[in-house]
Amino acid sequence: MTVLILTGEEDVTADMVVVHLNASSVPVVRLDPADLTAGVALSGEYVHGSFRGHLSAGGRLVSVNGLRSVWVRRPGAPASRAAQPSAWLTQEAGQALYGMLRGSGARWMNHPDAAQRARHKPWQLRLAQRSGLPVPATLITTFPQAARAFAERFPDLVVKPVSGAHPQEPPRAVPTSRVAPDTDFGAVAYGPTLLQRRVAKRADIRLTVVGETMLAARKETPADADPGEVDVRFASSATPWLPAEVPPRTAEAVRAYLREAQLSYGAFDFAEDADGTWWFLECNQSGQFGFVEVETGQPIARTIAEWLARPCAPEEESVKGRRTVAP
Amino acid sequence: MQPFALNYARPAVETEAVTPYVYDSGLQLNVLFDGRIAASDQALLRELGTTTSTAGSKTHFDD
Numbered sequence: 001m002t003v004l005i006l007t008g009e010e011d012v013t014a015d016m017v018v019v020h021l022n023a024s025s026v027p028v029v030r031l032d033p034a035d036l037t038a039g040v041a042l043s044g045e046y047v048h049g050s051f052r053g054h055l056s057a058g059g060r061l062v063s064v065n066g067l068r069s070v071w072v073r074r075p076g077a078p079a080s081r082a083a084q085p086s087a088w089l090t091q092e093a094g095q096a097l098y099g100m101l102r103g104s105g106a107r108w109m110n111h112p113d114a115a116q117r118a119r120h121k122p123w124q125l126r127l128a129q130r131s132g133l134p135v136p137a138t139l140i141t142t143f144p145q146a147a148r149a150f151a152e153r154f155p156d157l158v159v160k161p162v163s164g165a166h167p168q169e170p171p172r173a174v175p176t177s178r179v180a181p182d183t184d185f186g187a188v189a190y191g192p193t194l195l196q197r198r199v200a201k202r203a204d205i206r207l208t209v210v211g212e213t214m215l216a217a218r219k220e221t222p223a224d225a226d227p228g229e230v231d232v233r234f235a236s237s238a239t240p241w242l243p244a245e246v247p248p249r250t251a252e253a254v255r256a257y258l259r260e261a262q263l264s265y266g267a268f269d270f271a272e273d274a275d276g277t278w279w280f281l282e283c284n285q286s287g288q289f290g291f292v293e294v295e296t297g298q299p300i301a302r303t304i305a306e307w308l309a310r311p312c313a314p315e316e317e318s319v320k321g322r323r324t325v326a327p
Numbered sequence: 328m329q330p331f332a333l334n335y336a337r338p339a340v341e342t343e344a345v346t347p348y349v350y351d352s353g354l355q356l357n358v359l360f361d362g363r364i365a366a367s368d369q370a371l372l373r374e375l376g377t378t379t380s381t382a383g384s385k386t387h388f389d390d
Binding site for chain 1: 365
């Protein structure tokens, strides 16, 4: 049975996993939904109570019923590289591809429904609270007065995008940034604004979870770090990411989070304070992991490959009742 | 009329640098010009930062 990887050609991080799957002789089909109708093709037939579907890419043909897992890594918008792309064609292609795959019975990393829900930061914060993870005081508002009142209660604040998305015209990045105490919050009225109590961190933590396996990495904040530099993605610090132990209580809460979120992969960001507490910042359901593996040597790609390579359990197949062929 | 968070925006770092590998659809992997698998060259990956968590991706906000 085959592992299907949905991602772009330039995704070298996915390559790290493909290398391990190849070494284990696990069949792989890798395609970018963006190439549908221009290099990628699909067909599905629903006749006499059964389903037969096929995908082809790069000269490979795979039965949809012959998929053991689907890794939704960094797929492009369906059919966006077709000869005549359009929003309508993207909708059509997305419905056809993901609709067919949803009926396959394959295991997902991550299922599109779970992934879509998990992207909502306000939902993440609430789930983290319910799972027992410490969450810094946070306000999401369009009321300037609410922002002012929040800043009086928590004078040391950061602001970050609610969605994690970044404006593109022109391309800009919106890093997590400190907010000065005397800031004018009037512009809060023009867009939902996420304000959060700044955690005086002594380290950033990236916890990558693959199935039941947790791989944590820690990047210490230098003593002479610029206090205005709060977003590790933009920090100039040369301190390395190093492997770290996950506190048992945090591990338990993270397991609860992922169970509730129905995610098989999650990249958690925490800020570690002076007491050693890990404060939940976010869980990215498709977070990058290559840089952590390269720096720490942790076997994240191999762990993902092993998860993807696992066959569906027999009871899983019978419960789903969708598999008609045993390739 | 600009949303508050955009007061903290900065120009995205353009990463239009030419990468020293190309996708091989037969292998389903990116391959260096000397034929080696790009993902096997960890020093190169570190140098290029292509596997790094970055803000401001044009296509994905899953860092």
